[in-house]
Amino acid sequence: MASHPSPTIRTARTARIAAGTLAASVAALLPLGPLTPTPASAATPPAHGRVTAAVLDLDGAGRAPEIHGTDTAYDTASIVKVDILAALLLKAQDAGRRLTAEERGHAEPMIRRSDNAAANALWREIGRAPGLAEANKRLGLTSTTGGPGTKWGLTRTTAGDQIRLLRAVFDDGGTAKAGATGLNQASRAYLRSLMSQVTPEQAWGVSAPAASGSASALKNGWLQRSTSGLWDVNSIGEVTVRGHRYLVAVLSDGSASMRDGVSLVERTARAALA
Template structure:
């Protein structure tokens, strides 16, 4: 008969990610016959946090699964960069220029880093991002140092605030204050709905089969640890309801592991 998994080999509850908490206990245990790795070779487990808001629900309250702590954004910050750029254009009473669009579109659709570098400088780097985020209602996002936009730090709940600024009604919009106007919100949504097929993974896994991916993903291998930050934010449709979903993760052994964790976490959260 098969042996039962060892209780001492289970991952402790305090280390469970939001997604792993939803999995059967057997999937989290080492086989009883397998010796645990030496303490010196063990690496901390990956962690993930998910935040979800039902746009068509009555409560309109964000639900967070996991510790709502700060993570590196990697490339999901490109949505925030674009929002800051659009606010600057709104304040100047103009649409984006052709040159700005030529950078914004590959930055979102293909996650082009060169385009992000140029627009990060154009918005004023971290200080410009902070000014935009104050208007958009973000409270827990800090821009990366110097040109390192990918090291911006954010929380899952703050990413829902950003998504609301893009996918929800805009509220009062004034030059120099307020959020994104209707044209700006539509532009961001359009680009997020046209990401290249190889980057359509992530929160889209929580949507109904056949539904369109409207998202932005980010991934970054940390040079200090070799571990991966993998994130995904966007809107999914499930049984007639629109959900805003943000899943942030770190400590992944590989990008593939991170993608799997993000997708499991998104499905469990929605």
């Protein structure tokens, strides 16, 4: 599992990683390191997976997201890394300090490259699931449950809750309170910056509906479940489409391959923003 416009990606590299590092990571049920998917356009027809999308037009009048599908819980895979960093930033804010050099040394590769060792370190630092839950109360999340023990990738969440998290990061007038309760301006800017600098091979997912060259900020996640062999593939972020800024969360599971999952997520994101 791991985690962003879609780049040209080599299928051979996908197969090599999926056969090697992926197997070891999935066995531990922890998010995978950087895995490069084949673009959706080149993928085989997707298997029948379950998918839910939530969309909020930040430049529109409404403040409630549109939900496409059933807003039920899914495994987060590596999209939880945004939530982990938000919890860390709240912890630093409470102490009246900025992140240390060591914390930034974990935070930046965790978001930009979806580095799992970095996520392991910060998951421990925030206090694992209880620390995530405490932060999420402040950020306005109501339907997210941290993964057991060290398995942060098995955190469960809904598309609607991911929009609440994205509002705490991208919407200055969002539901999360600023200052001592929510993320302050500096924390939001830091998260936005990292999500807009993900490595090119991970720039698929909710960015699919955006025109080439349009700004986007996102985080993706994927995980092959050892019990079924099926894939969880997720994508969250902010995209600009037809001059409007949208927060988008697409969560899926049950795909026969990662390529099928990426295709399902991107087709769903396009349909939700059509």
